[in-house]
Amino acid sequence: MTPWSLTARWPRLSLLLAALLTLILGLAARGVQPRYEIEDFFPEGTPARATYERAQEAFGRDDRAGVLVLESKAPLGPLDFGRIRASAARIASRSEVERVVSPATAVVPRKNAEGDVVLEQALPPGEEPSAARVAELLELYAQPPYAGSLVSRDGQVGVLYAQLREDRLGFADRAALRDALEAERKLLREHYQVHVVGYPIQRVELVEISQGETRKLLPLVLGAILLVGALVFRSAAGALLPLAVAGLSVLGVTGLMRLVGLAPNILSPAVYLIVAVVGVADVVHLLTRVRELGGGEEAVERALREVGPPCALASLTTALAFGGLALTGLPLVATMGLQVALGVGLAFALSLLLLPAAVRWGGRASGEQRGQLAERCRGLDAWAAPRGKLLVAGFLLLLVLGGGLATRLRVNAPLLADLDAEHPIRQAHRLIEARLGGVIPLELLVPPPAKGYPFALERMTRVEELTRRLREVEGVLTASSPVDALRRLQPFLAEVPAERVPGLVPTALLLAEDQVRPWVSAPSEGLMRIRLRIKDLDSDAAFALFARIEALYEEVLGEPAQGRLTGQGFLAQTINRDIVVHFRGGFLFALGAVALVLFFAFSDLWLVAVALLTNLFPVVLLAGAMAALGVELRYTSALVLSVVFGLAVDDTIHFVAQYRRIRAEGTPEALRETLAVAGPGLVLTSLLLALGFGALLLASFHPLRVMGGTLALCAALALAADLLLLPALLRLRGGEAAASSSNEGSTG
Incomplete structure (x- = not known):
């Protein structure tokens, strides 16, 4: 008995451990709070970050103001100023608000009745706004430093700023301010076109978009997993086990976030979907092998011995690829990478714990032992084998073409490009940019x-x-x-x-x-x-x-x-300019870590080289496709390129591990037999990856759509490379001798 067969010997105990683990993590997941801070987008320890923090310390944060924009059809008059003053008073009464600045409440120089110049509120409480006073204020607001900040040049747009207290910047306080401004918008929309914007509002909106995307997309992904499992395995175990692993992994990773202090952020929908889709790959490979072996307890034990080690290696490489995002220096991305790494590890553990009980009590898969998919994989190899060199040349040509196109990738990220063009926040920003003084801050320090x-x-x-x-x-x-x-x-x-x-x-x-x-x-x-x-x-x-x-x-x-330059407008663009540098470290870490894992597992430099070349193909071709399709390098697209290598190599590990085992058993035509045995698992997991990531195309948040489309395309490219390029490369080394090492280590 090997360690891999322990769960097969004690299925009840394994099921109990899985239930206990899920209960603990489920309890930990309660009350988890999202985090969306602008600092998480900015790399730590850089001169630009230090300058930004210095400016914040000296002048205060530049992200505390919620903004109410009122657009009138005529220049603002006394009645309008009275309404603005009333709104400002209601908002200023809130405990989270430090102060409110508006055309009616700004502190301005003014002569009093005695002729002395004093500083007082533009329209003091109790004073009825007159046409003369409003005209005087509009003239004042057309001059610096007011120009473009309180009233538009034509006098038809007024702006109210509500600034949060320094000690009240949590999500609940921002949400309360957003709700207060929305309440004012409803009161005023009878008279004006009203917009609610500002950094606190954007953060609340983005968090709610994130949570909404999770609620919308996760059920679709889980439904796709259930459907594919039912259609392919045609048993209760085959349908419900992948669903259970995916669902419990998502729940569990939320608990792990809480336990290790990694709060959900704007990228959390991607975290949950990646964990659900990638995490279920292990159990699909295990179930596929169990079906190949005819089902039953002995088949489970043998499948765990044969497929368990490759699953462990695949989960390790995926976790390393995402964990390597911590090297980007970008807190938001680093947090996401660590969350996915934890989720993938949890999914692997749940797969091992739940498989024996599911197969024992969930029934055997129906259909022939091999199945049509296995025979089609065998037929594909029969077609590809005599064309091996031609296939290698074709893939290399595509690699060169993709690399050439990839050089045209453009780093570009306007600050609001992540929101759809017709999103209310972008509409309001266009109005402010056209009629007022804009909203994107830039500061020039004069020490x-x-x-x-x-x-x-x-x-x-x-x-x-x-x-x-x-x-x-x-x-x-x-x-x-x-x-x-x-x-x-x-x-x-x-x-x-x-x-x-x-x-x-x-x-x-x-x-x-x-x-x-x-x-x-x-x-x-x-x-x-x-x-x-x-x-x-x-x-x-x-x-x-x-x-x-x-x-x-x-x-x-x-x-x-x-x-001397700082502010969020400058810092965000600086990150975009250096985004390749930030993500290069994560990609190189993934490349090196995967190479070490492969060498440790297979002890063959040729196999390592073949595996690396096979999995560089989807990365390079994906980069070329992004350039050809006009996808610009931003946070999410650069993130995808950084981790796809670690994702793509999973199926290669399963293929090579099965090939070594079959080769060691002396099976004739080992590569063809490997495709018949491992091919169905590769196809099914790639299908699940494509469907799961493709669900992100239904997201309303643009970065998630980009991530979903690129990862789904990567799954298809990686499958083509594993089914066609990898066998062709293995045959280049003297027939099928590429992995003819001894049986030692072939089954873990």
Whole structure:
């Protein structure tokens, strides 16, 4: 008796262990909370991340504001300002909201009844808005730093910002803010076209999209697994066991997430589907072998001995491929990779534990021992064997063609491209970009000089000039600096000549700190920033814009610009530019880990080389197909290319393991017999992979559709390589001697 046959000897105990494991993980899965933080998209330990964190520490987070956009058919008037003030008051009363800024509630300079200039709310509570006051405010809001932020140039669009408290940034608080803004939208939609946007809103929407996709797609995948199992194996065990492994693995991986602290995120629908589809491959291979052996307890024990080790190797390579995503340095992707690795390991364990009981009490598969699929695989090899060299040449030609096309893959990721073009958030962003000052933030830090006073008049005059020139740059929608705030406060400074106003930052920090604090950190630090809003640009255009901004910075200020740009708009594009570098580490890790596992398992460099070449084919051809179809490299598409090698190699492991066993038994025409024995399992698992991943094409979230389509295509390409290219390569080494090693290690 080998360790692989233990579960076959004690099916009741194995079933009890599976039930206990499922119960523990199911209890752990209760109350798991999703996480969607913008920081998870950004690599840790990079200069760009350090600059971003420095800016956050100095000026606060730039992702706290929910936005209510009101579009009127006519310029906003007194009645509109009154409605906006009422909405702002209702939202400001909420405990999670720190403050609300709107055309009616912004703090602005104003002369009181005594003729003194004071800072007060644009429309104080209790004061009826007049046409004259509204006209005065609209004129003020057309000037920096208000321009493009509170009211559109034509006066027909108004914006209300609700900022969350620093200590109230959890999912529940963001959802509460979204609900409050939605309630205001319903109240106001009788009078305006109303949009709800902002980073907190996007995060709630994306989490809910993620959860909705899981609820929609997972039942389809589980239904496909049940249907394929029933049609192929024609027994209760064949239908229900794959379904049980898939369903329990999904439930269990959620519990594992909770236990190890890996919260579900926006990629969780892909995690659950990958675990369900890839995890069920082991039990399909085991059931296929049990059917080949005629069913019964002896067949289960023998199948576990023969197929168990290849299943373990396949699960290990898949787990390593996804676990290698931790090397990308991208927290969101690293978390997903570790979650899938845990799920695949759990699915393998459940397959071993549930198989004996399912076969014992679930009935035997009907039909002939071989089945039509096995004979068709045998017939395929009869056709392919005499054409081996031609097939190898054809596959190599496709490999070269795919590699050539892959060089045309374009890295490009506009910040909102993951949402469909007609999604309400994208519609609102287009409106804000066209009529207001845009929503994509970019910050230009102005640290204190190496020598000299940071707020010296001459230097601040240059800062004002730089800001003015930035407003003229194509792609920049708005730009503001601390000098704009000083210009707005000039009524306080009637005795000060206009040319001396830029040098009064320290005075403003003492007398009206709230007015300049958004642009200036603590006076002792001397750090300033120029705040910009930019268009949602393609990556190439965005980096051309960044280069232009840095050139202007050095030209006007005479100081180095490197490391001065930050903000989510900059950081996201930086990741896109370096995305190949980030994912290259994960792919190379998967390649090296798979090679080591194969060499450890088969102790044959030729077999390792053949397996690697066979499985590089779907990777390279997939990259070429993506380029030909216009799929751009983004998070998900780069992720797919990083892990498909680890997925594709699973069937190769099963094929080679069966070939070594059959070859060692002295079976004539070992390769043809291997295709008859292993081929059905390869076809069935590839079919399940294609159907399961193809279900993602029904997702409403664009990245999941890309992931589903590319992984389904990869499953088809990998199957073609395993059925045609792999046998042809094995025959190149002196007939069928490629894997004619001794029986040692052939069955584990």
